[in-house]
Amino acid sequence: MDQKPTRVRIVDAAHELMLGIGLARTTTKEIAKAAGCSEAALYKHFANKEELFLAVLNERLPKLGSLLERLRSEGVRDPDRTVEQNLTDIAHEAALFYEQTFPMAASLYAEPRLKRRHDDTLREMGTGPHRPIEGLDAYLRAEQEAGRISSQADTFAAASLLLGACAQRAFAYDMSPEAKPPQPVDAFAARIARTLLTGIA
Known part of the structure; x- marks a missing residue:
């Protein structure tokens, strides 16, 4: 089990999925599954997919x-x-x-x-x-x-x-x-x- 905090796992999973299949095809359900958490847990950290996309841009990209x-x-x-x-x-x-x-x-x-x-x-x-x-x-x-x-x-x-x-x-x-x-x-x-x-x- 990944010991990283839930938010970090969510941003990591979103980054990987968005790079792999694109923003349009990446869903919060898939991100939560890849992060090993529920979709409800994802929404405790991010209001929507756009907010999560901005976190990826700000925290994982140049x-x-x-x-x-x-x-x-x-x-x-x-x-x-x-x-x-x-x-x-x-x-x-x-x-x-x-x-x-x-x-x-x-x-x-x-x-x-x-x-x-x-x-x-x-x-x-x-x-x-x-x-x-x-x-x-x-x-x-x-x-x-x-x-x-x-x-x-x-x-x-x-x-x-x-x-x-x-x-x-x-x-x-x-x-x-x-x-x-x-x-x-x-x-x-x-x-x-x-x-x-x-x-x-």
Whole structure:
């Protein structure tokens, strides 16, 4: 018997199932069964599947949101870090984040009604896929105010371009070992950051 706390087992099971069969096909009943608990026990920890999905994103995937929040509040004041280094870190985490979230969320697009319900629930919870773009935009605006990027730069467009490229990497390439993208994630992140910064410097 797994000695981990019930909540940890639930999040672990949800992560594994969502990666394996997608968010649309993963049910709370299946998650509870995989976690070795009742569905009633699952609902003591999570109000719905969307809340559980957010726990998986925040606790089991690369920490894109927390990185953006930290950079927005501290990055501009760190004299040892360049904008390019920060953007490279963001692109690296974003590429890994979307690599894992894409297989989970892709199944929702085949179920329009389910996708609408999912989007509505996330909106009510004050979150959604727009939050990383808003976070990166806020960080870039702080860099702009500090004079480290051009005052003419469109920070929202720049944030959309960087994160869009990272999401596209997850969409365009099979992440299996036999079919790797043309660049390792480290090289991809560095080149995306450098190219973007050339445009907004």
